[in-house]
Each structure stands twice: as structure tokens, then as C-alpha cells.
Amino acid sequence: xxxxxxxxxxxxxxxxxxxxxxxxxxxxxxxxxxxxxxxxxxxxxxxxxxxxxxxxxxxxxxxxxxxxxxxxxxxxxxxxxxxxxxxxxxxxxxxxxxxxxxxxxxxxxxxxxxxxxxxxxxxxxxxxxxxxxxxxxxxxxxxxxxxxxxxxxxxxxxxxxxxxxxxxxxxxxxxxxxxxxx
Numbered sequence: 001x002x003x004x005x006x007x008x009x010x011x012x013x014x015x016x017x018x019x020x021x022x023x024x025x026x027x028x029x030x031x032x033x034x035x036x037x038x039x040x041x042x043x044x045x046x047x048x049x050x051x052x053x054x055x056x057x058x059x060x061x062x063x064x065x066x067x068x069x070x071x072x073x074x075x076x077x078x079x080x081x082x083x084x085x086x087x088x089x090x091x092x093x094x095x096x097x098x099x100x101x102x103x104x105x106x107x108x109x110x111x112x113x114x115x116x117x118x119x120x121x122x123x124x125x126x127x128x129x130x131x132x133x134x135x136x137x138x139x140x141x142x143x144x145x146x147x148x149x150x151x152x153x154x155x156x157x158x159x160x161x162x163x164x165x166x167x168x169x170x171x172x173x174x175x176x177x178x179x180x181x182x
């Protein structure tokens with residue numbers, strides 16, 4: 001599998017170097033909720049990812065909630081970037097674990113205080129099982145910390161914009177009224 005990862009990463013590097021315009025990628029996800037509870041269906045590249053809330057937050061506890069998925073995205077992205085760079089560097093990794101923790105003050109989410117609604121801090125511990133030298137693993141870790149897209153996204157402010165569209169039930173024309181935007 002490492003050879004497949006290495007070949008894929010090296011091919012991508014070569015492709016982007018020869019045609020830099022291909023580096024600008026757009027990723028998409030859509031979510032849908034047509035029931036009265038918190039259960040949400042997210043669709044990404046044809047995959048369905050369920051989202052819910054735990055019972056103590058009013059959900060039915062059938063899936064992770066959005067903030068848990070953010071933490072999982074960080075851990076998953078770190079592991080993938082470790083595998084990619086390790087393959088290119090010729091570092092054998094037997095196992096990677098990333099344990100991520102986020103601190104969130106529910107006062108912000110609930111509108112009870114003027115504090116951020118999102119995480120106030122996020123921390124992680126990465127465990128790597130490898131017979132490679134500590135120096136090479138340290139160089140690998142530095143590359144991952146610098147090039148992990150999810151960690152980079154969390155670490156810097158990025159613009160977020162959106163709009164709210166209102167459609168009337170049963171409207172066959174699908175008329176849309178924009179009622180808010182940010």
C-alpha cells in the first residue's frame with residue numbers, strides 16, 4: 001500500500017508542477033434535514049455521512065455531531081498527511097493514532113453569553129509506531145504540522161460567507177427568495 005500511496009503522491013506533485021492551475025481545487029459537501037429532530041444527512045462525493053447530536057443536547061445519538069466531525073477531520077487529515085509524506089520519504093509506519101480534544105463553551109452556542117460559539121482551543125496527541133529514527137519521525141512531524149490542510153484551516157482566520165434562501169412548500173416553480181447573506 002505504501003508504494004501505491006507514494007506513486008499517487010508523486011504523480012500528483014508532478015501533475016501540479018507541470019500544470020499549476022490544477023492546484024486550485026474545490027471541495028463540496030451538502031447537508032439535508034427533512035425531519036423534526038437533529039438527524040442530518042451529509043453527502044460528500046456520493047458518500048452519505050450521518051450527523052446528529054447526543055441525547056443530552058437534544059439529539060437521538062445516532063451519529064457524531066458537527067463539532068465532533070471537525071475534530072475527526074483534523075485527526076483524519078493528520079493521519080493521511082503522515083502516510084503521504086512518510087511514503088515519499090521512505091519511512092515505514094506501522095500505526096498512527098491521533099487523539100483530538102476541543103474545548104467548547106455552550107454559553108456561546110446557546111446565546112447565553114458573549115463568548116465564541118465554537119471551540120476556544122483544540123489540542124491533539126499523535127502516536128506513531130515506527131522502527132524509523134526519532135530524527136526522521138521528527139522531520140516528518142514538522143512537515144505534517146506545516147502541510148495538513150485541516151490544521152492549517154483551523155490555525156488561521158479564513159473568510160466564510162453564505163446566504164439563506166427561502167422556498168415555499170409545494171411551489172412547483174421552486175421560487176427562491178434570498179432572506180439573508182453574510
